[in-house]
Amino acid sequence: MKNLILIQLLIIAIVMNSCSKEEKQLSAQVIETSRSGNKLTEIKEFKQANPTSSISIDTSKTYQTYTGFGGAFTESSAYLLNRLSKANRDKIINAYFGPDGARYSLTRTHMNSCDFSLDQYSYAPVKDDMRLENFSVAEDTADLIPFIKDAMKASKDGFKIFASPWTAPPWMKTNEDWVGGELDPKYYETWALFFSKYVDAYKDKGIDIWGFTVENEPLGNGNNWESMHYTPKQMTDFVVNHLGPQLEKDGKGDLVILGYDQNRSHLKEWVDEMYRDDISKKYFDGTAVHWYDSTFKIYEDELEYAHDKAPEKYLIETEGCIDAQVPVWKDDDWYWRKEATDWGYTWAKEENKHLHPKYSPAYRYARDIIGTMNNWVDGWVDWNMVLDRKGGPNWFENWCVAPVIVDPDQDEVYFTPLYYVMAHFSKYVRPDAKRIHHQSSDKDLQVTAAQNPDGSIAVIVFNPNKETKVFDLKHNNVSKTISISPQALQTIIL
Template sequence: MKRNHLVLLALLLSASGFCQNKKESSGKAFSTDGKKITVYTTADSINLRLTQTDNLAFKPAKQPLETEISVFVNPNKTFQSFMGIGGAITDASAEIFAKLSKEKQQEFLNAYYDKEKGIGYSLLRTTIHSSDFASGSYTYIKEGDKDLKSFSIDHDKKYRIPMIKSAIKAAGGKLPLYASPWSPPAFMKDNKDMLKGGKLLPEYYQSWANYYTKFINAYEKEGMPIWGITIQNEPMAVQKWESCIFTAEEERDFLKNFLGPTMAKNGYADKKIVVWDHNRDLMFQRANMIYSDPEASKYAWGMGFHWYETWAGGEPMYENVAKVYEAYPDKKLMFTEGCVESFDAKKYQFWANGERYGASMIHDFNNGTVAWTDWNILLDQNGGPNHVGNFCFAPIHGNTSTGELIYTPSYYYIGHFSKFIRPEAKRVSTVVSRSQLLSTSFLNTDGQMVTVVMNKSDKKVTYNLFIDMNKTVVEIPAHGIQTLVY
């Protein structure tokens, strides 16, 4: 009799579990029934810029042939939740923004932050005191002030804070903002210089940890909520500009013994702390070191990464992002910086610059990234200002001589993602059958699917978009990018 009771109990528990699983997965399945597909295209050869080019419909399909090129989307397989896409408001961006006419300022804000008139940025990065993209080096304290009694963000109130506030307003009043330091003050470092690398001296670990909380407090008092911080921009690079070296062990120990506890003690346990914030090449080693230490890992929301590993002459190491995602699925990944280096005004419309963005975004999202942040959102006609001459491209340049705004291909390539993929969207399994194309898909919370397809080849491509055994046929121009909304 007792055995029968146990069997009955097991059956009841099994049924209960089945019902619960069914309930958890009872969200309405995506269907192509009655769905119209709106196609937006950007392509150099036929001068299209985020232009609506087609309205299509799904039709019943047969097994695709090897001779056909296809994109396969499986809405039943979903992955990470999307946080946002944005760019950085640096001192350089803010200084140039201030020189634009009121009309051009509004055009610029609409271009980036308005979902209808522009590309709907939903994320923002800024710097903790100076980076190279400023007219000079500065900090928020007097040199030697270990106790931070002189801490003030008055410097930022001239250009940067007004621009950040304008961006938040243009984005509808809400824009997750995170901040990164390039270097501690000179007196806290062993080389006594904010530039050229150096290390944070152990006797200043606590003072520097306090600095982050002072920054958060000061910015939030100005009405700019801080979502999170990264510990150190590019902690393995000795640069001619503001820079500071943290080995993996040093970053781990600073996080677990100083920064993490200090943030919690000051009421900022809810602020996200992002580790690494450097290139894809060494990110796996950094993840192993920090995440394998429970006391450090508990403070780390996730890992930030950049795309400059190609400085050594190799290809982008996209697979390293996937390896971190695979090994540490409970930790988040966000692309925190990328730009096209070596500014040359003759290359404003160099198409490969835009394609670099498109390829990186598709690969990074497909490898588990939840957020993607460009570097400077605005620079001048010289690729600056930059106080050490490290001039670069931005998606939009403001010519301070003519007052005009120059939109580059990068702006439109980013827009194919940021305008259509909205926060909290879920990435959906997407696979292409030929290497000419790259693709990723996201399902927005309103039930709209967004599939981005990029053609890297020199020829136009006709491809099938498959969902189950329904398809539509699309043509994408050579060196083009498309967003399909359905």
């Protein structure tokens, strides 16, 4: 009898030990997008193989707090949406902003026209209207404002929106042209008032503006489309002496002001001037950057320098896109192949051509977002949300690719792989999430991790290799073996 009892106790101990081991398995939901066809697909069964590497995360060590991820409201995108059937228009807006979609949380729009407008226009067309008595955003009421308001209705959590001017009205500029030139100092006060008037006009339409970048691409863009040039000192003086005080006087001192707003390679000289003293630090809330200097270079040193210069300030990627390309229609595989080229592939100086090789569009997004996240960037904003099969429309015929391509004549919609890549970040890394420490033993995998305000953890893994990778994901002394497909992006939710 005693032997029987001992056997029963032994069996119970074995079962309990087994259950304990099962309880210590890391619980994880794995979402994957891959060249093989997964599109935000939940993966429940993994390749049966021994892990060849490990990824560990540590929530006790945190870095920047995320502001959000998203895209830009442009007149081109808004115009196209209005040419689609209501069903397809709603489908796209919900895909970007709805609770089951990408849940974009940080967005941009343009003040006055930009290269992705249908023509050139200004909200202040009357020359020498110094008090802007004729200011009007009427140009935006047909397409742009309805797009923003419908996105607001679709979004459960809401989103931030910042605005960027490509240029002041030509009459305020030294060359009196849409392209190039500088802001004439005699109009500094009027141009500062322009920002304040814009906020009021949009608020009257039911849209709250979160902030601004002072100028899109102040170094210029090759005299192609709307632009206005500043030196770092000119921009800082304008913000310190005019824009900041004007917004304060008008009760808008809480609006965010982001300086610079161009490529990362020049960051050091700009942040040195923007944060030159306590007064300039008071008015600049952060720095905006673009990615067009290179199709693969992250500029880690420059981002680190900008963070160290002002660790409490925003550091936001405000624009990136697959530029100088006509979109490929309904061929998912093209977006994973190394065929795309950017402007610099043809036009860069010979000594800079190595920065512009052929690349895979899906790789470029995944690699850049993870790389910048791991180097203090706290927000990442794509360019146009919707373009047509030509890569427009826009007045300059500056064709680019967007995550969603449409054929308005046939009322067709194509969600490219870029949409799904963006959603891996925007959907699962929410505003106020914090980047957390991670370690990966496989140098061929790109990894980042963040903990959301609700306590959930998002681990994002990019595998650009042509073979499956198997790794142990470790957290709090428990682990789970996970395999990631070749040429794939995963978001793992803990």
